[in-house]
Amino acid sequence: MDPSKFGKESERYAFLVTYYDSLAGFDREYHLLYYTFDETIEMYDVKTKRVFLKRSKYPEVALKDLYKGAIVTINSRQLKVTEYSDDFTKNNFGSKKKYTLAMIKPDGVVHMGEIIDRICKEGFQISKMKMTQLSVELAQKFYAVHKEKSFYNTLVAYMTSGPIVALELVAENAVAKWRELIGPTDCVQARQVAPNSIRALFATDKTHNAVHGSDSDENAEIESKFFFDSKGEIPATATFENCSLAIILPHIVSEKAAIGQIILDIQKYGLDISALELFSLGKTDASDFLEVYRGVTPDFQKMVLNLCSGPIIAMEVTSKQSIDVVTTLRKVCGPPDPELAQALRPDTIRAKYGVDKIRNAIHCTDLEDDGVLEVEFFFNLMQQ
Numbered sequence: 087m088d089p090s091k092f093g094k095e096s097e098r099y100a101f102l103v104t105y106y107d108s109l110a111g112f113d114r115e116y117h118l119l120y121y122t123f124d125e126t127i128e129m130y131d132v133k134t135k136r137v138f139l140k141r142s143k144y145p146e147v148a149l150k151d152l153y154k155g156a157i158v159t160i161n162s163r164q165l166k167v168t169e170y171s172d173d174f175t176k177n178n179f180g181s182k183k184k185y186t187l188a189m190i191k192p193d194g195v196v197h198m199g200e201i202i203d204r205i206c207k208e209g210f211q212i213s214k215m216k217m218t219q220l221s222v223e224l225a226q227k228f229y230a231v232h233k234e235k236s237f238y239n240t241l242v243a244y245m246t247s248g249p250i251v252a253l254e255l256v257a258e259n260a261v262a263k264w265r266e267l268i269g270p271t272d273c274v275q276a277r278q279v280a281p282n283s284i285r286a287l288f289a290t291d292k293t294h295n296a297v298h299g300s301d302s303d304e305n306a307e308i309e310s311k312f313f314f315d316s317k318g319e320i321p322a323t324a325t326f327e328n329c330s331l332a333i334i335l336p337h338i339v340s341e342k343a344a345i346g347q348i349i350l351d352i353q354k355y356g357l358d359i360s361a362l363e364l365f366s367l368g369k370t371d372a373s374d375f376l377e378v379y380r381g382v383t384p385d386f387q388k389m390v391l392n393l394c395s396g397p398i399i400a401m402e403v404t405s406k407q408s409i410d411v412v413t414t415l416r417k418v419c420g421p422p423d424p425e426l427a428q429a430l431r432p433d434t435i436r437a438k439y440g441v442d443k444i445r446n447a448i449h450c451t452d453l454e455d456d457g458v459l460e461v462e463f464f465f466n467l468m469q470q
């Protein structure tokens with residue numbers, strides 16, 4: 087037994103979690119209790135007060151995975167941690183993990199792979215992410231505090247000049263940590279005082295400064311709601327033309343390490359990412375999406391369970407060049423079995439980041455005719 091655990095038999099953290107029951111059409115609430123002594127989890131239904139999960143070990147979910155805003159998967163259900171439900175948990179835990187709202191601005195989107203790589207390497211967890219194009223009204227609303235400033239109109243024109251990527255980032259002291267990483271507003275100053283900051287590396291001038299970060303916890307909450315609680319106001323940017331679908335699989339998203347590298351690998355071959363969003367699929371949605379593989383591969387059930395085992399990042403991949411996008415993306419991904427990929431095509435995504443035939447880092451559309459259909463599943467059906 088680990089001696090550091092002596093005397094902690096009664097140490098228990100309590101969280102309020104919700105699960106969207108798509109059949110019933112509403113959120114179900116549970117108390118989730120985590121016992122550090124034996125690393126077990128227990129869950130109660132808040133409404134009925136009945137046990138939902140008997141106290142048991144659940145090695146896939148560690149204490150470090152539980153913080154406000156996190157999404158964890160238990161029994162194929164995506165549970166969102168919405169609150170710390172007692173003072174002990176709030177005091178010991180709540181003050182540490184926080185989130186901030188980050189944005190890759192229109193001029194930063196060409197550097198999206200490098201910026202996301204940096205985000206992951208600095209230890210942020212991406213809990214939400216969506217590519218969108220701001221309308222004039224939305225940009226004005228987002229930057230309303232600067233309404234009276236001389237640069238307001240230029241700022242709004244810039245923010246509506248192309249797609250942006252909004253991200254909710256989780257870390258200890260997330261607001262300060264992200265603002266330190268992006269550097270000062272003015273890139274000239276950034277290059278002097280923080281030469282390795284994101285703005286020093288990718289910004290052009292005072293307005294075109296590549297990224298945004300909330301300036302307080304209160305504003306992080308307001309800004310995160312602006313993008314991720316907007317009831318359909320934030321449109322996806324998918325084009326549904328000459329496209330293929332790529333999905334970065336749960337083991338990559340939760341380990342954080344390779345998300346940016348995979349995006350860079352896709353962009354290297356003349357392919358563009360024209361829509362992107364982080365999703366947490368339930369078992370029914372995962373099974374619906376993979377329906378064409380039912381009966382075709384003996385691994386169908388395993389693929390479904392893998393796809394709903396944690397957050398995924400879905401992307402519409404297109405190209406401005408006249409290339410066959412589906413075939414090119416398949417080549418970039420490599421053979422489905424990572425072992426085979428390592429032997430035959432060691433530079434491919436699956437060779438580099440795949441673990442086994444199921445956790446093979448990335449899903450991509452197999453057949454040319456299915457490109458639009460697969461993109462529609464995420465960027466049309468799942469938006470409703």
Ligand SMILES: Nc1ncnc2c1ncn2[C@@H]1O[C@H](COP(=O)(O)OP(=O)(O)OP(=O)(O)O)[C@@H](O)[C@H]1O
Pocket residue numbers: 232237241270271292293294295297298299300301
């Ligand atoms: N003096 C200026 N001239 C031109 N544009 C400016 C100027 N000051 C700020 N901006 C633009 O307005 C944005 C919002 O300004 P703010 O003062 O809130 O800076 P910030 O907090 O560093 O940036 P952000 O809010 O985008 O994270 C800046 O990121 C920049 O794009």
